[in-house]
Amino acid sequence: MRTTEAPDSPAVFDRAADxxxxxxxxxxxxxxxxxxxxxxxxxxxxxMDRYVQAVVGEIGRDEPxxxxxxxxxxxxxxxxxxxxALARILxxxxxxxxxxxxxxxxxEANPEDWTVSRGAGYLEEGLTRVSFGVQSTDPRVLLALGRxxxxxxxxxxxxxxxxxxxxxxxxxLIFGHPVxxxxxxxxxxxxxxxxxxxxxxxxxxxxxxxxxxxxxxxEGSPAPDPDVQAARWEQAVEILGRAGYIRYEVSNHARPGxxxxxxxxxxxxxxxxxxxxxxxxxxxGIRFRNVRSLDAYLDRIEAGESPRQGSEEVRGWExxxxxxxxxxxxxxxxxxxxxxxxxxxxxxxRRLAGLGVIGLVxxxxxxxxxxxxxxxxxxxxxxxxxxx
Amino acid sequence: xxxxxxxxxxxxxxAHIDHGKSTLADRLLERTGAxxxxxxxxxxxxxxxxxxxxxxxxxxxxxxxDYRASDELDYVLNLIDTPGHVDFSYEVSRSLAACEGxxxxxxxxQGVQAQTLANAxxxxxxGLEIVPVxxxxxxxxxxxxxxxxxxxxxxxxxxxxxxxxxxxxxxxVGELLERLVTDIxxxxxxxxxxxxALVFDSYFDAYRGVVCSVRxxxxxxxxGDTAWFLATRNRHDVAEIGVLxxxxxxxxxxxxxxxxxxITGVKEIDQIRVGDTITHPNHTDVEPLPGYDEPKPMVFSxxxxxxxxxxxxxxxxxxxxRLNDASLSWEPESSKALGFGFRVGFLGLLHMEIVxxxxxxxxxxxxxxxxxxxxxxxxxSDGTEIEVKSPQDLPDSADRINLSEPxxxxxxxxxxxxxxxxxxxxxxxRGELDGMxxxxxxxxxxxxxxxxxxxxxxxxDILKSRTRGYASFDYDPDxxxxxxxxxxxxxxxxSPVDAxxxxxxxxxxxxxxxxxxxxxRELIPRQMFEVAIQAAIGSRIIARETVRAVxxxxxxxxxxxxxxxxxxxxxxxxxxxxxxxxxxxxxVPQDAFVAALRVDADD
Numbered sequence: 001m002r003t004t005e006a007p008d009s010p011a012v013f014d015r016a017a018d019x020x021x022x023x024x025x026x027x028x029x030x031x032x033x034x035x036x037x038x039x040x041x042x043x044x045x046x047x048m049d050r051y052v053q054a055v056v057g058e059i060g061r062d063e064p065x066x067x068x069x070x071x072x073x074x075x076x077x078x079x080x081x082x083x084x085a086l087a088r089i090l091x092x093x094x095x096x097x098x099x100x101x102x103x104x105x106x107x108e109a110n111p112e113d114w115t116v117s118r119g120a121g122y123l124e125e126g127l128t129r130v131s132f133g134v135q136s137t138d139p140r141v142l143l144a145l146g147r148x149x150x151x152x153x154x155x156x157x158x159x160x161x162x163x164x165x166x167x168x169x170x171x172x173l174i175f176g177h178p179v180x181x182x183x184x185x186x187x188x189x190x191x192x193x194x195x196x197x198x199x200x201x202x203x204x205x206x207x208x209x210x211x212x213x214x215x216x217x218x219e220g221s222p223a224p225d226p227d228v229q230a231a232r233w234e235q236a237v238e239i240l241g242r243a244g245y246i247r248y249e250v251s252n253h254a255r256p257g258x259x260x261x262x263x264x265x266x267x268x269x270x271x272x273x274x275x276x277x278x279x280x281x282x283x284x285g286i287r288f289r290n291v292r293s294l295d296a297y298l299d300r301i302e303a304g305e306s307p308r309q310g311s312e313e314v315r316g317w318e319x320x321x322x323x324x325x326x327x328x329x330x331x332x333x334x335x336x337x338x339x340x341x342x343x344x345x346x347x348x349x350r351r352l353a354g355l356g357v358i359g360l361v362x363x364x365x366x367x368x369x370x371x372x373x374x375x376x377x378x379x380x381x382x383x384x385x386x387x388x
Numbered sequence: 389x390x391x392x393x394x395x396x397x398x399x400x401x402x403a404h405i406d407h408g409k410s411t412l413a414d415r416l417l418e419r420t421g422a423x424x425x426x427x428x429x430x431x432x433x434x435x436x437x438x439x440x441x442x443x444x445x446x447x448x449x450x451x452x453x454d455y456r457a458s459d460e461l462d463y464v465l466n467l468i469d470t471p472g473h474v475d476f477s478y479e480v481s482r483s484l485a486a487c488e489g490x491x492x493x494x495x496x497x498q499g500v501q502a503q504t505l506a507n508a509x510x511x512x513x514x515g516l517e518i519v520p521v522x523x524x525x526x527x528x529x530x531x532x533x534x535x536x537x538x539x540x541x542x543x544x545x546x547x548x549x550x551x552x553x554x555x556x557x558x559x560x561v562g563e564l565l566e567r568l569v570t571d572i573x574x575x576x577x578x579x580x581x582x583x584x585a586l587v588f589d590s591y592f593d594a595y596r597g598v599v600c601s602v603r604x605x606x607x608x609x610x611x612g613d614t615a616w617f618l619a620t621r622n623r624h625d626v627a628e629i630g631v632l633x634x635x636x637x638x639x640x641x642x643x644x645x646x647x648x649x650x651i652t653g654v655k656e657i658d659q660i661r662v663g664d665t666i667t668h669p670n671h672t673d674v675e676p677l678p679g680y681d682e683p684k685p686m687v688f689s690x691x692x693x694x695x696x697x698x699x700x701x702x703x704x705x706x707x708x709x710r711l712n713d714a715s716l717s718w719e720p721e722s723s724k725a726l727g728f729g730f731r732v733g734f735l736g737l738l739h740m741e742i743v744x745x746x747x748x749x750x751x752x753x754x755x756x757x758x759x760x761x762x763x764x765x766x767x768x769s770d771g772t773e774i775e776v777k778s779p780q781d782l783p784d785s786a787d788r789i790n791l792s793e794p795x796x797x798x799x800x801x802x803x804x805x806x807x808x809x810x811x812x813x814x815x816x817x818r819g820e821l822d823g824m825x826x827x828x829x830x831x832x833x834x835x836x837x838x839x840x841x842x843x844x845x846x847x848x849d850i851l852k853s854r855t856r857g858y859a860s861f862d863y864d865p866d867x868x869x870x871x872x873x874x875x876x877x878x879x880x881x882x883s884p885v886d887a888x889x890x891x892x893x894x895x896x897x898x899x900x901x902x903x904x905x906x907x908x909r910e911l912i913p914r915q916m917f918e919v920a921i922q923a924a925i926g927s928r929i930i931a932r933e934t935v936r937a938v939x940x941x942x943x944x945x946x947x948x949x950x951x952x953x954x955x956x957x958x959x960x961x962x963x964x965x966x967x968x969x970x971x972x973x974x975x976v977p978q979d980a981f982v983a984a985l986r987v988d989a990d991d
Binding site: 370 | 950
C-alpha cells in the first residue's frame with residue numbers, strides 16, 4: 001500500500017534505514033551526453049542481451065540479502081532494455097533475495113524511448129515507478145545538454161506513462177546551464193507542473209572532470225555560475241512547493257506518498273545490493289564497487305569471477321559519521337546519536353549553528369540552509385579525526 | 389717561530405656580490421700553495437651552503453697565505469674575509485679593524501656598486517690602504533679603461549694604479565700579490581708591549597665550542613696563557629691557538645700583527661663579545677682597542693609558524709641560529725590572526741631574508757612573516773619614552789606627545805639616464821636629496837635622507853625595476869625624526885586583524901588602506917556570509933570592500949550512490965581548508981597573509 005505520508009517526515013526517513021534494496025545499472029546510451037560522468041557506453045546496444053545475461057548471472061551468484069523493498073534500474077539509459085529484460089532481472093532478484101509485497105520498482109527512461117506499448121510492457125513486467133530524464137523543456141537547453149528529445153516528447157512520454165497506469169511518475173530536471181535563463185527555467189518548471197508528475201528531481205548542472213563539458217569549459221566556454229544556480233534552486237523550491245511538491249532532499253521534491261524509497265534508503269545508510277558495471281553497493285559494513293568497463297565486466301562474469309573492483313569497510317564510528325554525512329541532505333534531518341551530539345558540540349558545529357546553517361529540531365540535526373549542505377558535510381567529516 | 393711584523397700584511401677584499409671575491413680568494417690560496425687545485429673546494433672561504441648559493445659571505449674568517457715575493461723574502465699575507473653587504477656593516481668594520489689594507493675589487497664590466505662604495509668609504513675612514521683591482525677583464529663586456537678611470541676618480545689615484553685581473557683565468561693575480569706586499573703597510577705593534585688582541589669574530593663549533601678570530605695588535609698570545617677579556621671581565625684559559633692555512637693549524641704563539649683563531653673552554657657564544665680586547669691577567673689596565681657598536685636590530689618582523697604546534701621548534705631554531713649570529717634578537721609575540729610567534733629583530737633586509745630562509749630550509753619550518761616594520765620612538769603624555777617595534781603596540785594619539793621614526797642615509801648608484809625615475813621614486817618614499825655626484829659622465833651617485841620604513845619593504849625590487857636592474861643601493865642609520873604617522877588597521881567582519889596593521893605616514897595611509905582592502909577582497913574566498921573588509925585609522929573607516937557571500941555549496945547528487953567518492957572529494961576540500969586561519973569567524977588562507985603584504989612592483 002502506498003502511504004500518503006509527507007516525503008519529508010522523520011518517520012519515513014528513519015524507517016528507510018532498515019529497508020533493503022538493489023541497484024541495477026544499465027550502461028547503454030544511444031549517445032553519451034557531454035556532461036555525464038556516470039559509467040556509460042554508447043554505440044554498443046547490440047551487447048544488451050549479453051549484458052542482461054551477465055547481470056542475471058551476477059545476481060544469481062550473490063549472497064542473499066533480505067526481501068527487497070525497492071529496486072532501482074538506473075543508467076545509462078535503461079529504457080533501451082528490450083521487453084522481457086526487466087522481468088528477467090526482477091525474477092533473478094526475487095529468487096535470490098525475495099521482493100516485498102508492494103515494492104518500488106523504478107526504471108530511468110528517456111522520453112524519446114517511451115512508447116505506449118513499451119510502457120505497458122514494462123508495467124506488465126513489474127515496473128511501479130518511472131523516472132524520466134527530461135532535464136528541460138527549453139529547446140536551447142536540451143540542445144546544449146546534447147539531449148535527443150524535444151519539448152514535445154516530454155509531454156507525450158509523461159502522459160502515456162500516466163495513461164498506461166504507472167503508479168509513480170518522476171521527472172528529472174537539470175538547471176543552471178549558461179544558456180538557461182530565469183524565464184526559461186520558470187517555463188520548464190511550469191510546464192512540468194502542468195504534466196502533474198508525482199515526483200520531480202532538480203539537479204544543478206555540474207562540470208565533472210573528464211567530460212566533454214569540462215573540456216569545453218577549460219577551453220573557454222562559459223561555466224555554470226553557482227550564484228545563478230542558487231537562485232534557480234530557490235526558484236524551483238518555490239514553484240514546486242506552491243504546486244504541492246514537498247522538497248524532501250537537496251534536489252528532490254515529491255507529492256505525499258511519492259518519495260523515492262530507494263534513494264531515501266541510500267541517504268539513511270541502508271544496505272543495498274548492486275549489479276552491473278560501475279554499480280556501487282553497501283552491505284555488511286562494506287561499500288563496494290564494480291569494474292567500470294563493459295568488456296572487463298562481461299569477461300569477469302562470464303569467467304565466473306567477481307566483478308568487484310574495490311571496497312572499503314565502513315563500520316562503527318565511521319559508519320555513524322557517514323550516516324550523518326549522507327543524512328544531512330534529507331529535509332527530515334538526522335535523528336540524534338553519538339555523531340550528532342559530537343558534531344553539535346564541536347567547534348565547527350557550534351559555528352554553523354551560530355550562523356543559522358544547522359539547527360536542532362525535535363532532537364534531529366537539520367540543515368536549515370540546504371544550499372550549504374556540502375559545507376556542513378565537510379565539517380562533519382572532521383568528526384572522523386575524533387576517536388569517537 | 390714568530391714572523392717579524394715587517395713581513396706581515398693583513399688585508400681584506402671589498403667587493404660587490406658576484407664581482408668575484410670568492411674566486412679571487414681561491415686563486416690567491418692556489419698561487420701561494422695554501423691549497424692545491426685538486427683539493428680546492430670551489431670558493432673555499434664561504435662555508436655555509438646558503439652563502440654559496442647567494443654568492444655572499446656572512447662570517448668573517450682569516451686565512452694565512454705564505455708568499456715568497458719577488459724580493460726573495462717570505463711574507464705572511466692574512467686575508468681577512470668581509471661580508472659584502474652593509475646589513476653586516478658592523479662585521480665589515482671589525483674585519484677592517486684587523487687589517488692595514490683592503491683590496492677594492494670591482495667587476496670590469498659593471499663598475500663600482502653602492503655597497504662596494506659604502507664599504508670602501510668605511511675602509512678609507514678606518515685608515516686602510518686601498519688596492520684597487522678590476523676583475524673579469526677576460527669578459528667581452530669588460531671596459532677596463534673606463535672602469536679604471538672611474539675607480540681612480542673615486543679614490544684619487546691614477547688609472548694606471550688600478551690592477552687588472554681575471555680571477556677566473558688567473559691573469560694579473562701575480563701582480564696583485566706583489567702589490568699587496570709593496571702597497572699595504574706592515575703592522576706596527578710592538579712585541580714587548582703588554583698584550584692587546586682584538587676579537588674580530590666568533591662562531592660556534594659543535595665540537596670545539598666558541599672559536600674566536602683574533603688579531604694581535606701588541607705583545608703576544610701563547611699556548612697555555614690565560615686570556616683576560618677586558619669588556620666582559622672574564623678570564624679564560626687558552627686551550628688552543630692557531631692559524632687557518634686554510635686548514636686549522638695550531639701554533640705555539642701569535643705575535644704582533646698576526647691573526648688567527650683562539651679556542652677557550654667557552655661554550656656559549658654570548659660569553660664572548662666581538663670587539664672585545666684580550667690581554668693578560670696582569671695587564672688588566674691596558675687601554676682597550678677601539679671596539680665596535682653593538683649590532684643593533686633595525687628591521688623587525690613577526691615570524692609565526694604556520695602550524696601552531698611548531699612554536700617550540702621555532703624557538704629552538706632561533707636559539708641555534710644565534711649560536712653563530714649574536715646580532716639576532718627576538719621576543720615572543722602573539723597575534724590573534726597568526727597565533728604565537730616571535731617578533732624578530734634584524735640588522736637589515738638581507739639579514740632578515742637570510743634568517744627566514746635558513747629557518748625554513750635548515751630547520752624545515754613553514755613560516756608566515758608579517759610585513760617588516762621599524763622601531764618607532766614614542767614620547768608618552770607623562771614624558772616617558774618608549775620604543776615601538778610592532779604596530780599593535782603604538783599608543784593612541786591621545787596618549788602620546790611625540791612620535792618619531794628612524795631615518796637612513798641611502799646611497800644609490802645608477803646610470804645617469806635613470807636619475808629621473810630614481811628621484812621620483814625617492815620622492816614618493818619621502819626621501820630628501822642630500823647629494824648628487826657624477827662618478828663618470830654616465831654614472832651618478834645619489835644620496836638621500838629617507839625614512840627606514842620606506843625602504844624596508846620591496847624598495848630594492850622597485851628600484852631595480854625602474855633602472856632595468858642597473859641601480860645599486862645601500863644605506864646607513866641616520867638618526868630619528870618626528871613624523872606625522874598613523875596606524876592603519878584592517879578589519880575583517882568588524883574585527884581588526886593585527887597582522888595587517890601598519891604604521892605609515894598620514895599621506896600614505898589611504899593608499900595603504902585602499903590597496904590592502906582591494907587585495908584582500910581578491911584573496912579572501914567567499915564565505916557563507918558577506919565579509920566586510922575595512923581599513924581604519926582609529927575609529928575612522930578610510931576604505932571598504934566587500935566579499936560577497938557564497939550562495940551555493942552543495943553538489944546536486946551523490947554520484948549514483950558512490951558515497952565513498954563524494955566523501956573523498958569533500959575530505960580533500962576539507963584538507964585545503966586546514967590551510968586557512970580563522971580570523972574571528974572569517975576563514976583566511978595562509979597565503980593571503982603573505983600575498984596581501986606583497987607590494988606591487990609598479991608601486
